[in-house]
Structures are given as structure tokens and as C-alpha cells.
Amino acid sequence: MAGNPGLRNMMTLARLAVRGVGRLVSPRPLGPQAGVAFEQAFSRLLAASPVVPHIRIARFVSLAPEDDWQSLDIDTAPGEEVTVFAAGGFWASKPLDLGFGARIGLWLRxxxxxxxxxxxxxxxxxxxxxxxEIVAKPPGEWADEQGAFDPEYPRGGLAGEICACVIVWKEGAVAGLEAMARAGDHEGLVGRAREEVLSPVFAPQGWRYLWRLGDGRIFRDANSADGHSICCHTSGDVGILQYPVDVPLTENTRLRWRWKVDKLPCDLPEDIQPTHDYLSIAVEFDNGQDLTYMWSSSLPEGTIFPCPLPFWDKVETHWVLRSDRANIGKWLSEEQQVRADYAKAVGAPPARIVKVWLIAVSVFQRREGICEYADIELADGERVLRIA
Known part of the structure; x- marks a missing residue:
């Protein structure tokens, strides 16, 4: 089957369909339930006497998959703290249990x-x-950073609803959420919002999330007796963390790193869209292409394939570097000759490396992925650029 991608894909889809039948009997929610109960619960919380003095303005909004940007009729000052409680989600295919919740599909500007x-x-x-303004849409297919929709990727084929309660606080979110927590809760949302502002998760130093997929809480710095690492914990979400560099791509350019994968976010071949959940490290080049070294659950090591997702199929190539489950939970050291790898996987090599990426995708199967990265370097002869 490894040598027959078509047959493998058919078998993967068949396994998804069997799982989908089971999920129709016992469905997995996309998150807190949208609708009347959500709005009624938060209306009561907003009207609670301890909460009212903390709120400057609040709005409820319901969003459908095809909606454009909607005005919230709220003018904000720079730096004002805004809390967004969100519920519901959009389904791409209920029979295949494919959908995403509000937490990865809600955008502001x-x-x-x-x-x-x-x-x-x-x-x-x-x-x-x-x-x-607010809109709900899948991450990825934007025309620009100001939120124009890319006409090459029409928004369609989704069903569902995302509801949001948007609150602008008078004197900051901490005091307002403390008061709201004393007044009550709904599906644990208030408690989680309070915890997030009191114990925020920041991106590792020097790294930034790719704007196209949006900010996340997937990656964080960690220090232990064994040294510094970047921890990754993904569960039903997606994020790309980027570190900017400017390095010539020569025959001697090597990407070196160590990683330890404790849990993979997929147990099926990841080379089709419904199962494209994975963990990887990638290099972006000055021609806009990226080559990503991934850990697969079941594809043979050395497998190379273009990304199966729209937009990404034009710019991203995957290289299965590891798939031996005997190495799960072990620290492994890697070193890749980037120029030779690019020539083999993509074609004529570009001139420079412009970013190093860490990628975590678990949005399709909505499973959990856990790993760590350490000692990430770009080396060329005696020249070594330490990244993490």
C-alpha cells in the first residue's frame, strides 16, 4: 500500500467513514454550544451587579460561514482590553467528523x-x-494582513454557527473577570478567561506566530535541568511559529536540531486533507517556498509530498523524516543538508533561507499532539546560527 497512494488514500477515507458512523451516534462537540443558552447565560452575567461597573460596552453577535466582516458598533482606544467569549463552530463534513470550533475561526480587526x-x-x-469588526472563517486563505478575502479560495461548503460575546472593559480585564467569576460561570468559560489573563502563555522569545493562521497558545519556552527547549501542545488547533533569519543557502548549509515527540496528533497517513494533522520543523526560503521535516504516524520515512491543503499546495513540501513509533518519547538528534534536500524535494534551490518554522496541526482529527524542540541551529562550515 505504501507504493500505491491512491489505494492508501481510499483506505484512509474508509477508516474515517467508519469512525464517522460511530461519531454520529456519539458526536464530539466543536466546543461550547452556541445559541440561546449561551446568550442567556452571558446576559445574566453581564447584568450582575458586581459586573456592571467594570463593563464599558458589550455586544453579542452570531456568525454564519458565509458572513463578511461585521461591525460591532464599538469604537476602541488603542490598548483597551477586550475579552471575547465564543461558542459553536463550523462543520465541513459531519459524516467524517470534520469541523472546527470558534477558538480557531474567530477574527477581529x-x-x-x-x-x-x-x-x-x-x-x-x-x-x-x-x-x-469581527468575522468567522477558517485560518489560512487571506489575501492580505488587513483581512481581505482571497478570491481564489471561495468560502463555501461549511455549515454551523459561531456566537460571541465581546466585552470592552473599563479598567482592564483582570478586575472585570474577577467580578464575573464571583457572579457565576457558563461551561467553565469565565474561569478559563480569568486563568488566561492571570497566567498568559507567550510565544518563545524571538519567535512569532504566522499572521495567516493567527496567534496561538501552542508553543512556549521551557527550562529544566536538561536545558532550554520549546514545548508544543496542540489539541484541535493549528499554529506556525516563525523565527526570522537571513542565511545564504549553500551546499554546506545544514539544519540541526533535537526533538522529542511524546504524542502524535494523527494515527492515519497525513498526506490527504482530512488527516493532515502533524508536527514538524520547517525552513522558509526567499522564493516563498518552505520545506518541512515532519514526524508521521504511518507514512514511510523518506516520503515526500506536496501539502494537500489549498493555498499551501503551491508553497509547501513535506518530507517524512521520522515515523518509527519505537522512538516516541525519545530525544533524537537530526541534521539535514538543506540545499540537497530542496533540490530533491522541490527543484532548483533558491538563494537564501529567511525563516525557520515550527508547525503544529491538529485541527482535522482534533486529537492531541505533544513534543519538544531544542538546540535548533543553522550551520555552514564553521558558521553556526543558534536559534533555540
Whole structure:
């Protein structure tokens, strides 16, 4: 089957269909339930006497998959703290149990600013200033950072609803959420929002999430007796962490790192869209292409394939570096000759490396992935650029 991708894909889809039948009997929710109960619960919380003095303005909004940007009729000052409670989600295929929740599909913008994704169902963000707008859509296919839709990727084929309660606080989110927590809760959302502002998860130093997929809470710095590492914990979400570099791509350019994968987010071949959940490290080049070294659950080591997702199929190539489950939970050292790998996997090599990426995808199967990265370097002869 390894040598017959078509047959393998058919078998993968058949396994998904069998699982989908079971999920129709016992469905997995996409997150907190949207609808009347959500709005009634938060209406009561907003009206609670301890909460009212903390709220400058609040709005409820219901979003469908085909909706354009919607005005919230809220003007914000730069830096004002805004909390977004979100529920519901969109289904791509209920029979295959494919869908995504509000926490990876809700976006904000204001005053011509760059788009801003709410990384959880209980996100607090600093307003960029201006008239606040909101939209729900899958991450990825944007035309620009200001939130124009890419006409090559029409938004269709989804069903469902995402509801949001958007609150602008008078004197910051901490005091407001503390008061709201004393007044009550709904599906644990208030407690999680409070915990997020009190114990935020920051991106590792020097790294930034790719704007196209939005901010996340997937990666974090960690220090132990064994030294520094970057921890990755993904569960029903997606994120790409990027580190900017400017390195010539020569015959001697090598990417070196150590990683330890404790849990893979997929147990099926990852080379089709419904199962494209994986963990990897990647290199981006000055021609816009990226080559990503992934850990597969079942594809043979050395397998090379273009990304199966729209947009990404034009710019991203996957290289299965590891798939031996006997190595799960072990620290492994890697070293790849990047120029030779690019020539084999993609074609004529470009001139420079411009970013190193860490990728975590678990949005399709909505399973959990856990890993760590350490000692990431780009080396060329005696020249070594330490990244993490």
C-alpha cells in the first residue's frame, strides 16, 4: 500500500467513514454550544451587579460561514482590553467528523489594523484602536494582513454557527473577570478567561506566530535541568511559529536540531486533507517556498509530498523524516543538508533561507499532539546560527 497512494488514500477515507458512523451516534462537540443558552447565560452575567461597573460596552453577535466582516458598533482606544467569549463552530463534513470550533475561526480587526485571531474560546486581547469588526472563517486563505478575502479560495461548503460575546472593559480585564467569576460561570468559560489573563502563555522569545493562521497558545519556552527547549501542545488547533533569519543557502548549509515527540496528533497517513494533522520543523526560503521535516504516524520515512491543503499546495513540501513509533518519547538528534534536500524535494534551490518554522496541526482529527524542540541551529562550515 505504501507504493500505491491512491489505494492508501481510499483506505484512509474508509477508516474515517467508519469512525464517522460511530461519531454520529456519539458526536464530539466543536466546543461550547452556541445559541440561546449561551446568550442567556452571558446576559445574566453581564447584568450582575458586581459586573456592571467594570463593563464599558458589550455586544453579542452570531456568525454564519458565509458572513463578511461585521461591525460591532464599538469604537476602541488603542490598548483597551477586550475579552471575547465564543461558542459553536463550523462543520465541513459531519459524516467524517470534520469541523472546527470558534477558538480557531474567530477574527477581529479595527481601524485598518492587521487581523487578529482569538486563540481560544476565552481570549482577551489589546484593541488596536478604531471601529471593531469581527468575522468567522477558517485560518489560512487571506489575501492580505488587513483581512481581505482571497478570491481564489471561495468560502463555501461549511455549515454551523459561531456566537460571541465581546466585552470592552473599563479598567482592564483582570478586575472585570474577577467580578464575573464571583457572579457565576457558563461551561467553565469565565474561569478559563480569568486563568488566561492571570497566567498568559507567550510565544518563545524571538519567535512569532504566522499572521495567516493567527496567534496561538501552542508553543512556549521551557527550562529544566536538561536545558532550554520549546514545548508544543496542540489539541484541535493549528499554529506556525516563525523565527526570522537571513542565511545564504549553500551546499554546506545544514539544519540541526533535537526533538522529542511524546504524542502524535494523527494515527492515519497525513498526506490527504482530512488527516493532515502533524508536527514538524520547517525552513522558509526567499522564493516563498518552505520545506518541512515532519514526524508521521504511518507514512514511510523518506516520503515526500506536496501539502494537500489549498493555498499551501503551491508553497509547501513535506518530507517524512521520522515515523518509527519505537522512538516516541525519545530525544533524537537530526541534521539535514538543506540545499540537497530542496533540490530533491522541490527543484532548483533558491538563494537564501529567511525563516525557520515550527508547525503544529491538529485541527482535522482534533486529537492531541505533544513534543519538544531544542538546540535548533543553522550551520555552514564553521558558521553556526543558534536559534533555540
Amino acid at each position: 479595527a481601524g485598518g489594523s492587521s487581523i487578529l485571531k482569538t486563540p481560544t474560546n476565552t481570549s482577551t486581547v489589546a484593541a488596536p484602536g478604531g471601529a471593531l
